[in-house]
Amino acid sequence: MISMLESVLGTVLSSFIVVIISSFMVLVVDFLFPAFKKWTRIFLFFIVLTVVLQPAFEHLEMIRSITQTISTIFISIYPLLTASIIASGGSFTMLNFQPAMLLFANGAVLLADKVLIPMLAAAILFDIISRLFPSVSFSKMADLLRTTLLGIVSALVAAYSIFITAGGTISWALSGVTSEPIKELISQNIPIIGSFITDSMGAIGRYSSGASVFVGAWLIMTIWTVALLPTIKTLLTGFLYRWTAALIEPFANEEITGVLDDIGKTLFVLCAVSFLVAFAFIYTALFTVILIKLITAVK
Amino acid sequence: MLEFLTGVLLLTVMSTILTLLLPDELEGEFIPLLKIAMGIWIIHSITRIFGHSLF
Numbered sequence: 117m118i119s120m121l122e123s124v125l126g127t128v129l130s131s132f133i134v135v136i137i138s139s140f141m142v143l144v145v146d147f148l149f150p151a152f153k154k155w156t157r158i159f160l161f162f163i164v165l166t167v168v169l170q171p172a173f174e175h176l177e178m179i180r181s182i183t184q185t186i187s188t189i190f191i192s193i194y195p196l197l198t199a200s201i202i203a204s205g206g207s208f209t210m211l212n213f214q215p216a217m218l219l220f221a222n223g224a225v226l227l228a229d230k231v232l233i234p235m236l237a238a239a240i241l242f243d244i245i246s247r248l249f250p251s252v253s254f255s256k257m258a259d260l261l262r263t264t265l266l267g268i269v270s271a272l273v274a275a276y277s278i279f280i281t282a283g284g285t286i287s288w289a290l291s292g293v294t295s296e297p298i299k300e301l302i303s304q305n306i307p308i309i310g311s312f313i314t315d316s317m318g319a320i321g322r323y324s325s326g327a328s329v330f331v332g333a334w335l336i337m338t339i340w341t342v343a344l345l346p347t348i349k350t351l352l353t354g355f356l357y358r359w360t361a362a363l364i365e366p367f368a369n370e371e372i373t374g375v376l377d378d379i380g381k382t383l384f385v386l387c388a389v390s391f392l393v394a395f396a397f398i399y400t401a402l403f404t405v406i407l408i409k410l411i412t413a414v415k
Numbered sequence: 416m417l418e419f420l421t422g423v424l425l426l427t428v429m430s431t432i433l434t435l436l437l438p439d440e441l442e443g444e445f446i447p448l449l450k451i452a453m454g455i456w457i458i459h460s461i462t463r464i465f466g467h468s469l470f
Contacts, residue, residue, distance in 0.1 A: 249430060
Protein backbone atom coordinates (compact mmCIF):
# COMPACT_ATOMS: atom_id res chain seq x y z
CA MET A 117 0.00 0.00 0.00
CA ILE A 118 2.77 2.40 1.01
CA SER A 119 4.82 1.59 -2.07
CA MET A 120 1.77 2.21 -4.26
CA LEU A 121 1.31 5.61 -2.65
CA GLU A 122 4.95 6.36 -3.22
CA SER A 123 4.75 5.41 -6.88
CA VAL A 124 1.67 7.59 -7.42
CA LEU A 125 3.26 10.54 -5.68
CA GLY A 126 6.58 10.02 -7.46
CA THR A 127 5.12 10.07 -10.94
CA VAL A 128 2.56 12.80 -10.46
CA LEU A 129 4.11 15.13 -7.95
CA SER A 130 7.15 16.03 -10.05
CA SER A 131 4.95 17.19 -12.92
CA PHE A 132 2.80 19.23 -10.58
CA ILE A 133 5.87 20.92 -9.13
CA VAL A 134 6.82 21.90 -12.69
CA VAL A 135 3.33 23.41 -13.09
CA ILE A 136 3.58 25.39 -9.88
CA ILE A 137 7.06 26.72 -10.63
CA SER A 138 6.28 27.60 -14.25
CA SER A 139 3.10 29.45 -13.37
CA PHE A 140 5.10 31.44 -10.84
CA MET A 141 7.80 32.16 -13.42
CA VAL A 142 5.10 33.43 -15.77
CA LEU A 143 4.09 35.92 -13.11
CA VAL A 144 7.65 37.25 -13.02
CA VAL A 145 7.95 37.35 -16.82
CA ASP A 146 4.62 39.17 -17.07
CA PHE A 147 5.89 41.76 -14.62
CA LEU A 148 9.15 42.28 -16.51
CA PHE A 149 7.79 42.18 -20.07
CA PRO A 150 4.12 43.19 -20.00
CA ALA A 151 4.04 43.54 -23.80
CA PHE A 152 4.42 39.76 -24.26
CA LYS A 153 1.49 38.84 -22.06
CA LYS A 154 -0.33 36.94 -24.81
CA TRP A 155 2.73 34.90 -25.69
CA THR A 156 3.59 33.98 -22.13
CA ARG A 157 0.01 32.87 -21.55
CA ILE A 158 0.13 30.49 -24.53
CA PHE A 159 3.58 29.21 -23.59
CA LEU A 160 2.48 28.54 -20.04
CA PHE A 161 -0.56 26.74 -21.35
CA PHE A 162 1.50 24.46 -23.56
CA ILE A 163 4.04 23.76 -20.83
CA VAL A 164 1.25 22.83 -18.44
CA LEU A 165 -0.44 20.65 -21.04
CA THR A 166 2.69 18.71 -21.92
CA VAL A 167 3.48 18.12 -18.27
CA VAL A 168 0.01 17.46 -16.94
CA LEU A 169 -1.62 15.41 -19.67
CA GLN A 170 0.86 12.57 -19.42
CA PRO A 171 -0.22 11.18 -16.02
CA ALA A 172 -3.89 11.54 -16.97
CA PHE A 173 -3.47 9.61 -20.19
CA GLU A 174 -1.29 7.05 -18.44
CA HIS A 175 -4.24 6.32 -16.20
CA LEU A 176 -6.61 6.09 -19.16
CA GLU A 177 -4.19 3.67 -20.80
CA MET A 178 -3.84 1.67 -17.58
CA ILE A 179 -7.58 1.19 -17.10
CA ARG A 180 -7.93 0.35 -20.76
CA SER A 181 -5.24 -2.32 -20.68
CA ILE A 182 -6.83 -3.78 -17.56
CA THR A 183 -10.20 -3.99 -19.28
CA GLN A 184 -8.61 -5.72 -22.24
CA THR A 185 -6.85 -8.21 -19.99
CA ILE A 186 -10.05 -8.98 -18.12
CA SER A 187 -12.06 -9.51 -21.28
CA THR A 188 -9.35 -11.84 -22.59
CA ILE A 189 -9.44 -13.82 -19.33
CA PHE A 190 -13.19 -13.99 -19.58
CA ILE A 191 -13.25 -15.18 -23.15
CA SER A 192 -10.71 -17.88 -22.37
CA ILE A 193 -12.46 -19.27 -19.29
CA TYR A 194 -16.09 -18.81 -20.22
CA PRO A 195 -16.50 -22.04 -22.26
CA LEU A 196 -14.84 -23.96 -19.43
CA LEU A 197 -17.13 -22.37 -16.88
CA THR A 198 -20.33 -23.12 -18.76
CA ALA A 199 -19.23 -26.67 -19.37
CA SER A 200 -18.51 -27.17 -15.68
CA ILE A 201 -21.86 -25.65 -14.71
CA ILE A 202 -23.61 -28.17 -16.91
CA ALA A 203 -21.42 -30.97 -15.57
CA SER A 204 -21.97 -30.10 -11.93
CA GLY A 205 -25.70 -30.29 -12.45
CA GLY A 206 -27.93 -29.46 -9.52
CA SER A 207 -25.30 -28.18 -7.14
CA PHE A 208 -25.58 -24.74 -8.67
CA THR A 209 -29.24 -24.22 -8.05
CA MET A 210 -28.61 -23.50 -4.39
CA LEU A 211 -26.37 -20.60 -5.26
CA ASN A 212 -27.24 -17.17 -6.46
CA PHE A 213 -24.92 -17.17 -9.43
CA GLN A 214 -26.38 -16.59 -12.82
CA PRO A 215 -24.19 -17.27 -15.83
CA ALA A 216 -26.06 -14.46 -17.55
CA MET A 217 -24.64 -12.12 -14.95
CA LEU A 218 -21.14 -13.17 -15.94
CA LEU A 219 -21.87 -12.34 -19.53
CA PHE A 220 -23.38 -9.05 -18.44
CA ALA A 221 -20.38 -8.10 -16.32
CA ASN A 222 -18.00 -8.73 -19.14
CA GLY A 223 -20.22 -6.94 -21.60
CA ALA A 224 -19.75 -3.95 -19.33
CA VAL A 225 -15.99 -4.41 -19.61
CA LEU A 226 -16.23 -4.36 -23.39
CA LEU A 227 -18.42 -1.26 -23.17
CA ALA A 228 -15.82 0.43 -21.01
CA ASP A 229 -13.08 -0.39 -23.48
CA LYS A 230 -14.90 0.64 -26.64
CA VAL A 231 -17.14 3.50 -25.53
CA LEU A 232 -16.53 4.86 -22.07
CA ILE A 233 -12.79 5.43 -22.13
CA PRO A 234 -12.75 7.08 -25.60
CA MET A 235 -15.58 9.33 -24.40
CA LEU A 236 -13.50 10.34 -21.40
CA ALA A 237 -10.53 11.18 -23.61
CA ALA A 238 -12.87 13.29 -25.75
CA ALA A 239 -14.08 15.08 -22.61
CA ILE A 240 -10.49 15.96 -21.68
CA LEU A 241 -9.90 17.26 -25.20
CA PHE A 242 -13.03 19.43 -25.13
CA ASP A 243 -12.03 20.87 -21.78
CA ILE A 244 -8.60 21.81 -23.08
CA ILE A 245 -10.02 23.38 -26.23
CA SER A 246 -12.53 25.49 -24.35
CA ARG A 247 -9.82 26.75 -22.01
CA LEU A 248 -7.32 27.39 -24.79
CA PHE A 249 -9.78 29.41 -26.85
CA PRO A 250 -12.53 30.64 -24.54
CA SER A 251 -14.59 32.27 -27.30
CA VAL A 252 -15.17 28.85 -28.90
CA SER A 253 -16.26 26.97 -25.82
CA PHE A 254 -17.04 23.28 -25.58
CA SER A 255 -17.43 23.22 -21.81
CA LYS A 256 -21.10 22.18 -21.91
CA MET A 257 -20.22 19.28 -24.18
CA ALA A 258 -17.45 18.11 -21.84
CA ASP A 259 -19.72 18.34 -18.82
CA LEU A 260 -22.45 16.48 -20.64
CA LEU A 261 -20.04 13.71 -21.65
CA ARG A 262 -18.95 13.28 -18.05
CA THR A 263 -22.46 13.22 -16.62
CA THR A 264 -23.64 10.81 -19.32
CA LEU A 265 -20.77 8.48 -18.54
CA LEU A 266 -21.49 8.63 -14.85
CA GLY A 267 -25.15 7.91 -15.60
CA ILE A 268 -24.32 4.86 -17.71
CA VAL A 269 -21.92 3.51 -15.13
CA SER A 270 -24.25 3.98 -12.18
CA ALA A 271 -27.12 2.41 -14.10
CA LEU A 272 -24.92 -0.62 -14.76
CA VAL A 273 -23.94 -0.92 -11.12
CA ALA A 274 -27.58 -0.62 -10.08
CA ALA A 275 -28.37 -3.42 -12.51
CA TYR A 276 -25.62 -5.53 -10.93
CA SER A 277 -27.01 -5.09 -7.47
CA ILE A 278 -30.49 -6.01 -8.71
CA PHE A 279 -29.06 -9.15 -10.27
CA ILE A 280 -27.24 -10.06 -7.09
CA THR A 281 -30.04 -9.43 -4.63
CA ALA A 282 -32.72 -10.93 -6.86
CA GLY A 283 -32.09 -14.44 -5.56
CA GLY A 284 -32.47 -13.31 -1.99
CA THR A 285 -29.80 -15.62 -0.59
CA ILE A 286 -27.25 -12.89 -0.12
CA SER A 287 -27.20 -10.15 2.45
CA TRP A 288 -24.56 -7.61 3.23
CA ALA A 289 -22.34 -8.64 6.12
CA LEU A 290 -21.72 -5.12 7.36
CA SER A 291 -25.05 -4.29 8.87
CA GLY A 292 -26.62 -0.92 8.15
CA VAL A 293 -25.97 0.48 11.60
CA THR A 294 -22.20 0.19 11.45
CA SER A 295 -21.63 1.10 7.84
CA GLU A 296 -24.05 3.97 7.41
CA PRO A 297 -21.84 6.74 8.92
CA ILE A 298 -18.83 5.60 6.88
CA LYS A 299 -20.90 5.60 3.72
CA GLU A 300 -22.18 9.05 4.51
CA LEU A 301 -18.63 10.28 5.09
CA ILE A 302 -17.38 8.93 1.78
CA SER A 303 -20.35 10.13 -0.22
CA GLN A 304 -20.03 13.67 1.05
CA ASN A 305 -16.30 14.09 0.89
CA ILE A 306 -15.37 12.69 -2.48
CA PRO A 307 -16.74 15.14 -5.03
CA ILE A 308 -18.90 13.95 -7.94
CA ILE A 309 -18.58 10.21 -7.50
CA GLY A 310 -18.71 9.84 -3.71
CA SER A 311 -22.23 8.47 -3.46
CA PHE A 312 -21.55 6.28 -6.46
CA ILE A 313 -18.54 4.75 -4.69
CA THR A 314 -20.53 3.89 -1.58
CA ASP A 315 -23.33 2.37 -3.67
CA SER A 316 -21.06 0.17 -5.73
CA MET A 317 -19.06 -0.80 -2.64
CA GLY A 318 -22.36 -1.92 -1.17
CA ALA A 319 -23.13 -3.97 -4.25
CA ILE A 320 -19.71 -5.63 -4.24
CA GLY A 321 -19.91 -6.16 -0.50
CA ARG A 322 -23.31 -7.82 -0.75
CA TYR A 323 -21.96 -10.13 -3.35
CA SER A 324 -18.73 -11.12 -1.66
CA SER A 325 -20.23 -11.62 1.79
CA GLY A 326 -22.50 -14.23 0.28
CA ALA A 327 -19.58 -15.84 -1.44
CA SER A 328 -17.35 -15.80 1.63
CA VAL A 329 -19.18 -18.85 2.94
CA PHE A 330 -17.65 -20.83 0.12
CA VAL A 331 -14.40 -19.09 -0.55
CA GLY A 332 -13.00 -17.78 2.70
CA ALA A 333 -12.52 -14.20 3.75
CA TRP A 334 -8.81 -13.92 3.03
CA LEU A 335 -9.23 -14.84 -0.61
CA ILE A 336 -12.00 -12.30 -0.99
CA MET A 337 -9.78 -9.67 0.57
CA THR A 338 -7.00 -10.54 -1.88
CA ILE A 339 -9.31 -10.30 -4.85
CA TRP A 340 -10.70 -7.03 -3.59
CA THR A 341 -7.24 -5.54 -3.18
CA VAL A 342 -6.07 -6.62 -6.61
CA ALA A 343 -9.22 -5.36 -8.25
CA LEU A 344 -9.48 -2.05 -6.48
CA LEU A 345 -5.82 -1.00 -6.60
CA PRO A 346 -6.09 0.78 -9.99
CA THR A 347 -9.25 2.49 -8.81
CA ILE A 348 -7.57 3.84 -5.71
CA LYS A 349 -4.59 4.96 -7.77
CA THR A 350 -6.83 6.88 -10.15
CA LEU A 351 -8.74 8.44 -7.29
CA LEU A 352 -5.52 9.62 -5.66
CA THR A 353 -4.26 11.14 -8.89
CA GLY A 354 -7.55 12.94 -9.44
CA PHE A 355 -7.31 14.40 -5.97
CA LEU A 356 -3.73 15.51 -6.62
CA TYR A 357 -4.90 17.42 -9.71
CA ARG A 358 -7.54 19.24 -7.75
CA TRP A 359 -5.11 19.90 -4.91
CA THR A 360 -2.65 21.50 -7.29
CA ALA A 361 -5.43 23.60 -8.80
CA ALA A 362 -6.43 24.79 -5.36
CA LEU A 363 -2.84 25.52 -4.43
CA ILE A 364 -1.97 27.68 -7.44
CA GLU A 365 -5.33 29.41 -7.77
CA PRO A 366 -4.30 32.64 -5.97
CA PHE A 367 -1.45 33.45 -8.31
CA ALA A 368 -1.93 31.50 -11.53
CA ASN A 369 -4.09 32.07 -14.59
CA GLU A 370 -7.68 31.06 -14.30
CA GLU A 371 -7.31 28.83 -17.36
CA ILE A 372 -4.53 26.78 -15.83
CA THR A 373 -6.42 26.09 -12.63
CA GLY A 374 -9.54 25.39 -14.69
CA VAL A 375 -7.78 22.82 -16.84
CA LEU A 376 -6.30 21.09 -13.79
CA ASP A 377 -9.69 21.04 -12.12
CA ASP A 378 -11.40 19.62 -15.20
CA ILE A 379 -8.82 16.88 -15.66
CA GLY A 380 -9.29 16.02 -11.99
CA LYS A 381 -13.04 15.71 -12.55
CA THR A 382 -12.49 13.49 -15.58
CA LEU A 383 -10.20 11.26 -13.56
CA PHE A 384 -12.92 10.91 -10.94
CA VAL A 385 -15.27 9.67 -13.64
CA LEU A 386 -12.54 7.31 -14.86
CA CYS A 387 -12.37 6.03 -11.30
CA ALA A 388 -16.07 5.20 -11.53
CA VAL A 389 -15.48 3.34 -14.80
CA SER A 390 -12.66 1.38 -13.21
CA PHE A 391 -15.08 0.40 -10.43
CA LEU A 392 -17.17 -1.25 -13.08
CA VAL A 393 -14.17 -3.12 -14.39
CA ALA A 394 -13.09 -4.09 -10.89
CA PHE A 395 -16.54 -5.44 -10.22
CA ALA A 396 -16.45 -7.58 -13.34
CA PHE A 397 -13.06 -8.87 -12.28
CA ILE A 398 -14.24 -9.70 -8.77
CA TYR A 399 -17.27 -11.48 -10.11
CA THR A 400 -15.33 -13.55 -12.61
CA ALA A 401 -12.61 -14.48 -10.13
CA LEU A 402 -15.03 -15.46 -7.37
CA PHE A 403 -17.20 -17.35 -9.78
CA THR A 404 -14.26 -19.43 -10.94
CA VAL A 405 -13.03 -20.09 -7.42
CA ILE A 406 -16.45 -21.14 -6.17
CA LEU A 407 -16.94 -23.41 -9.13
CA ILE A 408 -13.64 -25.16 -8.55
CA LYS A 409 -14.43 -25.53 -4.85
CA LEU A 410 -17.82 -27.01 -5.58
CA ILE A 411 -16.49 -29.45 -8.11
CA THR A 412 -13.68 -30.63 -5.86
CA ALA A 413 -16.10 -30.98 -2.95
CA VAL A 414 -18.46 -33.11 -5.01
CA LYS A 415 -15.72 -35.44 -6.19
CA MET B 416 -15.56 10.55 -33.99
CA LEU B 417 -11.78 10.68 -34.16
CA GLU B 418 -11.95 12.73 -37.32
CA PHE B 419 -14.35 15.21 -35.74
CA LEU B 420 -12.13 15.63 -32.71
CA THR B 421 -9.01 16.03 -34.83
CA GLY B 422 -10.73 18.72 -36.88
CA VAL B 423 -11.84 20.62 -33.79
CA LEU B 424 -8.37 20.40 -32.27
CA LEU B 425 -6.67 21.55 -35.47
CA LEU B 426 -9.04 24.50 -35.86
CA THR B 427 -8.41 25.59 -32.29
CA VAL B 428 -4.64 25.25 -32.38
CA MET B 429 -4.31 27.05 -35.70
CA SER B 430 -6.58 29.87 -34.66
CA THR B 431 -4.65 30.24 -31.40
CA ILE B 432 -1.44 30.64 -33.35
CA LEU B 433 -3.13 33.10 -35.71
CA THR B 434 -4.49 35.23 -32.88
CA LEU B 435 -0.98 35.37 -31.46
CA LEU B 436 0.42 36.65 -34.73
CA LEU B 437 -2.40 39.01 -35.68
CA PRO B 438 -2.51 42.54 -34.26
CA ASP B 439 -5.08 43.16 -31.56
CA GLU B 440 -7.52 45.18 -33.66
CA LEU B 441 -7.88 42.39 -36.24
CA GLU B 442 -8.73 39.84 -33.57
CA GLY B 443 -12.31 41.05 -33.25
CA GLU B 444 -12.85 40.38 -36.95
CA PHE B 445 -11.10 37.05 -36.85
CA ILE B 446 -13.15 35.37 -34.11
CA PRO B 447 -16.49 35.41 -36.01
CA LEU B 448 -14.68 33.81 -38.96
CA LEU B 449 -13.40 31.08 -36.69
CA LYS B 450 -16.89 30.56 -35.29
CA ILE B 451 -18.24 30.15 -38.82
CA ALA B 452 -15.51 27.60 -39.57
CA MET B 453 -16.27 25.67 -36.40
CA GLY B 454 -19.98 25.72 -37.17
CA ILE B 455 -19.42 24.41 -40.67
CA TRP B 456 -17.21 21.64 -39.31
CA ILE B 457 -19.75 20.60 -36.66
CA ILE B 458 -22.69 20.64 -39.09
CA HIS B 459 -20.64 18.72 -41.62
CA SER B 460 -19.79 16.06 -39.03
CA ILE B 461 -23.43 15.75 -37.96
CA THR B 462 -24.70 15.41 -41.50
CA ARG B 463 -22.05 12.80 -42.20
CA ILE B 464 -23.36 10.68 -39.32
CA PHE B 465 -26.66 10.51 -41.20
CA GLY B 466 -25.00 9.66 -44.45
CA HIS B 467 -25.19 13.04 -46.14
CA SER B 468 -22.49 15.46 -47.00
CA LEU B 469 -22.25 19.23 -46.94
CA PHE B 470 -19.45 19.35 -49.47
